[in-house]
Amino acid sequence: MLLGGIADDLTGAVELAGMLAAGGMRVALVLDDAPIPSGQDAVVVALPSRVAPVAEARDGFARAADALLGAGARMLFFKYCATFDSTPQGNIGPCADLLMERTGAPFTLFAPSFPEAERRVFMGHLFVGAQLVSNSPKRFDPLTPMTEPDLVKVLAAQTARRVGLLPLPVVAQGEAAVARHASTLREAGLSYAIADAATEEDLATLARASWDWPLATGGSNLAAHYPPIWREKGLLAPAAALPPARAGGHGAVLAGSCSDRTREQVAHFAGHHPVLRIDLARLETPAAALREAAGWALPRLERGPVCITTAGDPQAVAAAQARLGREGAARAAEELLGGLARALVAAGARRLLVAGGETSGAVIRALGIARLTVAPYVSPGIGLCAAEAPEPLALCLESGKLGPVDMFGTVLERMRA
Numbered sequence: 170m171l172l173g174g175i176a177d178d179l180t181g182a183v184e185l186a187g188m189l190a191a192g193g194m195r196v197a198l199v200l201d202d203a204p205i206p207s208g209q210d211a212v213v214v215a216l217p218s219r220v221a222p223v224a225e226a227r228d229g230f231a232r233a234a235d236a237l238l239g240a241g242a243r244m245l246f247f248k249y250c251a252t253f254d255s256t257p258q259g260n261i262g263p264c265a266d267l268l269m270e271r272t273g274a275p276f277t278l279f280a281p282s283f284p285e286a287e288r289r290v291f292m293g294h295l296f297v298g299a300q301l302v303s304n305s306p307k308r309f310d311p312l313t314p315m316t317e318p319d320l321v322k323v324l325a326a327q328t329a330r331r332v333g334l335l336p337l338p339v340v341a342q343g344e345a346a347v348a349r350h351a352s353t354l355r356e357a358g359l360s361y362a363i364a365d366a367a368t369e370e371d372l373a374t375l376a377r378a379s380w381d382w383p384l385a386t387g388g389s390n391l392a393a394h395y396p397p398i399w400r401e402k403g404l405l406a407p408a409a410a411l412p413p414a415r416a417g418g419h420g421a422v423l424a425g426s427c428s429d430r431t432r433e434q435v436a437h438f439a440g441h442h443p444v445l446r447i448d449l450a451r452l453e454t455p456a457a458a459l460r461e462a463a464g465w466a467l468p469r470l471e472r473g474p475v476c477i478t479t480a481g482d483p484q485a486v487a488a489a490q491a492r493l494g495r496e497g498a499a500r501a502a503e504e505l506l507g508g509l510a511r512a513l514v515a516a517g518a519r520r521l522l523v524a525g526g527e528t529s530g531a532v533i534r535a536l537g538i539a540r541l542t543v544a545p546y547v548s549p550g551i552g553l554c555a556a557e558a559p560e561p562l563a564l565c566l567e568s569g570k571l572g573p574v575d576m577f578g579t580v581l582e583r584m585r586a
């Protein structure tokens with residue numbers, strides 16, 4: 170196994186697995202403590218660790234790292250969000266620290282850049298399009314508001330290890346310069362560097378400098394550059410890419426992301442299909458809300474796809490959090506959408522699109538799915554995959570902040586058998 174991936178949310182795991190599959194690797198994705206399958210070039214473990222308490226996140230990483238290393242992984246890859254989603258407590262720093270201990274790596278880099286999705290790092294500062302992340306809508310994220318753009322500071326607040334910078338002028342000089350800069354930082358007692366990257370070429374340079382390290386970390390876009398290098402080194406044989414999953418049966422969207430993009434997608438879908446908006450600030454009891462939402466959705470399924478969403482604008486999120494607390498609001502939304510997923514599948518839905526990383530994790534776990542087959546990556550936000558058990562399902566697990574405005578309807582249609 171060339172790469173053992175650990176992703177801190179499910180949409181990130183699907184994106185990573187999809188990019189490796191697009192690079193011609195045989196890839197499996199498992200959730201949590203599900204067994205690591207054999208005969209794969211890469212296995213990605215999806216954990217719900219992004220906003221878990223630090224000790225819980227580290228325990229999950231320890232079990233995943235031991236399982237992947239035990240199965241023979243040459244390199245571990247820690248996949249986090251391209252917008253470096255985390256809080257001052259973690260969990261990027263604490264989980265990276267754990268992986269450094271487990272792999273014995275003396276040094277690693279952090280490369281969240283994802284140019285195709287307009288996420289770029291320059292002088293350690295993270296940009297979303299032309300805005301610093303702290304000026305972008307990410308500052309309103311319900312769980313991981315990003316208010317500090319300097320990732321050296323963000324990471325340093327989460328770890329006792331020393332953090333430096335691998336600046337773009339060095340990356341632009343190529344892999345040998347990157348390797349020299351990394352050695353200089355390591356000899357000066359630093360363990361980590363935030364790596365600048367603005368283009369695919371920059372990421373390819375970082376990949377060429379790190380392809381044989383025991384541990385690398387970043388967005389999925391860094392990992393996408395490893396397969397051609399491994400092939401060139403004679404380590405990777407070509408594999409047949411799997412087609413995207415299709416299924417008969419009804420289609421439905423469950424949207425728990427509160428991002429601007431998801432709310433635009435919901436509004437677009439509402440122009441053509443029924444949408445139920447649930448206001449968490451007015452929720453009576455979760456059980457009553459679930460009954461009511463299922464009563465609304467199930468009779469409509471026969472006539473075409475439906476969407477159920479808890480998404481609100483920043484004011485609605487603030488109102489829900491004032492009433493239920495930050496975690497309480499998230500838990501309520503996730504339990505509700507997870508319960509609805511079970512009801513929809515029991516009523517014959519076989520094509521599901523879920524918007525939001527945490528939301529996707531909650532829905533897939535509520536459905537009792539432990540393993541996914543991931544289709545090759547197509548474009549940002551569109552995570553096509555399939556589950557065989559407990560029901561054969563075609564799924565699109567969408568990163569909440571990405572993907573075209575009309576994708577709910579078009580992707581569900583493309584998933585039809």
Ligand SMILES: Nc1ncnc2c1ncn2[C@@H]1O[C@H](COP(=O)(O)OP(=O)(O)O)[C@@H](O)[C@H]1O
Pocket residue numbers: 310311312425426427428449479480481485486487489490498499500502503524525526527528529567568569570
């Ligand atoms: N109205 C709401 N108020 C507060 N939190 C919400 C609301 N609706 C959903 N949530 C929670 O917000 C979080 C959104 O995160 P996620 O699903 O990862 O979306 P994204 O991919 O945009 O980050 C989820 O935990 C979800 O349960």
Ligand SMILES: O=C(O)[C@@H](O)C(=O)COP(=O)(O)O
Pocket residue numbers: 178180181182184249250251252283388389525526527567568569570571
């Ligand atoms: O790196 C990315 O942007 C995605 O893979 C990802 O992790 C997005 O997270 P969510 O927006 O929470 O789905």
